Amino acid sequence: MMSVSEQMITIAICVLGTMATRFLPFFVFSSKRPTPKYIQYLGKALPAAIFGMLVVYCLKHVNIWSGSHGIAELLSIGVTAALHLWRRKMLLSIGGGTVCYMLLVQLVF
Amino acid sequence: MQLRGLRIKAFRAAFPYTIPIFAGFWFLGLAYGIYMNVSGFSFLYPMLMSLTIFGGSLEFVAITMLLSPFAPLQTFIMTLMIQVRHLFYGIAMLERYKGLGWKRAYLIFGMCDETFSINYTAKIPEGVDRGWFLFFVTLLNHFYWVFGATLGGIAGSFLRFNTEGVDFVMTAMFVVIFLEQWLKEKKHYTAFIGIGAAVLCLFCFGEDSFMVPTMLCILFGLTVLRAPIEKAGGFS
Numbered sequence: 001m002m003s004v005s006e007q008m009i010t011i012a013i014c015v016l017g018t019m020a021t022r023f024l025p026f027f028v029f030s031s032k033r034p035t036p037k038y039i040q041y042l043g044k045a046l047p048a049a050i051f052g053m054l055v056v057y058c059l060k061h062v063n064i065w066s067g068s069h070g071i072a073e074l075l076s077i078g079v080t081a082a083l084h085l086w087r088r089k090m091l092l093s094i095g096g097g098t099v100c101y102m103l104l105v106q107l108v109f
Numbered sequence: 110m111q112l113r114g115l116r117i118k119a120f121r122a123a124f125p126y127t128i129p130i131f132a133g134f135w136f137l138g139l140a141y142g143i144y145m146n147v148s149g150f151s152f153l154y155p156m157l158m159s160l161t162i163f164g165g166s167l168e169f170v171a172i173t174m175l176l177s178p179f180a181p182l183q184t185f186i187m188t189l190m191i192q193v194r195h196l197f198y199g200i201a202m203l204e205r206y207k208g209l210g211w212k213r214a215y216l217i218f219g220m221c222d223e224t225f226s227i228n229y230t231a232k233i234p235e236g237v238d239r240g241w242f243l244f245f246v247t248l249l250n251h252f253y254w255v256f257g258a259t260l261g262g263i264a265g266s267f268l269r270f271n272t273e274g275v276d277f278v279m280t281a282m283f284v285v286i287f288l289e290q291w292l293k294e295k296k297h298y299t300a301f302i303g304i305g306a307a308v309l310c311l312f313c314f315g316e317d318s319f320m321v322p323t324m325l326c327i328l329f330g331l332t333v334l335r336a337p338i339e340k341a342g343g344f345s
Contacts, residue, residue: 006179007154013181014171015161017188018195022220025199026206026213035203042331043201045299045338047229049327050197051287052303054222056323058280060316073280080281084288094129097281102274 068109076101119241126231127249130223133278134253137165140276142261148172152262159258163251164221167191168258193321198225205229209240219247221254223279226286296341302330 002010029035035043062070080097087093142155154175158168167188174184198220205228206213216228224247233242291300306326310319331338 002175002179007175009181010174010179010184011158011161011171013184014158014167014174014188017185018162018164018167018192019218021189021192021195022199022217025196025203026217029200029203039200039203041335041339042328043203045331045335046197046327047201048287048290048294048297048299049303049306049331050194050201051226051283051290052300053194053307053323053327054226054283055280055287056304056307056311057320058283060311060319073277076277076281077284080284081288084285090285091125091128093285094278094281097284098132098275098278101277101281105274 068105072101072104072109075104115238116241118236119238120245122234122237123242123245124249126227127246127253129278129282130227130250131253133223133276133282134250135257136275137279138254138257138259139261141165141168142258142263144169144261145172145258146262148176150175150262152259155258155262156255159255160251163219163254164192165254190318190321194222194324195220195225197324198222198229201225201229206243209243212240212244216243216247219251221250223282224250226283230286230289294341296338298334298338298341299331302327302334306330 029039059070059073062073064070076097079100080093083096084090084093138155138159141159142152145155146152150172155168158171162168162171170187170191174180174187199217202217202220202225206216209216220228227246227250228243231242231246233239287300291297294300307319307323310323310326313319314322
């Protein structure tokens with residue numbers, strides 16, 4: 001078991017590491033000098049790739065070979081996307097998809 | 110008086126965007142606080158950690174770290190591995206967070222997955238101050254997370270109701286944000302690269318270590334296909 005000061009150091013390291021990843025790009029590419037063209041390109045091209053990556057990141061625990069085989073997730077994502085394409089109301093799509101998922105995991109699977 | 114009006118207007122514009130985060134963070138934060146509570150920590154721990162680290166997945170891992178022997182270097186490397194995706198957010202926000210004075214430091218400090226996603230995609234209404242809008246999105250999300258984590262840490266063991274599946278609110282939010290980005294683009298090279306790289310690396314490396322290879326694959330894909338991607342354009 002750690003002492004309280006060791007715990008505080010551990011937490012401080014977590015903060016430091018996190019802040020390093022959040023602040024580094026802003027320190028490397030200062031707002032006083034123009035950002036290199038390649039980095040500007042990455043800044044514009046990355047987000048679509050990041051959002052795709054984050055969707056997969058949220059689903060990383062899903063095992064398609066066992067349990068409910070990810071059917072609840074797939075159906076709920078379908079409902080979320082369909083609602084969004086239909087009305088384009090962010091809260092409606094997110095709320096509908098979440099309720100659908102809760103019903104599926106609590107009552108069906 | 111004028112500044113106050115400016116702030117209220119920005120707050121009103123920002124709040125609706127954060128409602129899904131409220132639902133998600135309240136629940137996830139609560140779960141995190143309860144987890145810390147049953148692991149034998151006082152509510153001060155989830156409160157302090159949610160306030161200063163403000164990164165969900167790392168905070169869950171940090172519980173295991175705090176219960177293990179003291180290992181600062183391992184903690185640091187683990188932190189960088191889990192949080193490395195923030196480098197991408199910073200690169201995407203370089204231009205948008207320019208010229209915002211003191212708010213900029215807080216915006217970067219509070220740039221978790223959800224805050225980045227909203228601040229990158231939100232259409233800020235005309236006449237609303239951009240700096241205050243981004244500030245309130247960040248502040249509200251930060252508040253929801255600390256609130257949930259602290260509440261979970263205090264009341265953890267008494268709460269019993271069936272919330273199974275509420276955490277899907279985060280997945281649903283990223284699906285919607287992904288879709289919004291998709292509808293804005295003419296060609297979908299980068300979206301395919303992101304999903305393809307993540308799925309491929311998830312299968313090859315497993316759920317605990319696929320993020321770093323995924324990011325390298327995305328960088329490789331975007332660099333190799335730079336010419337066609339730039340030609341297609343249509344960036345927001």
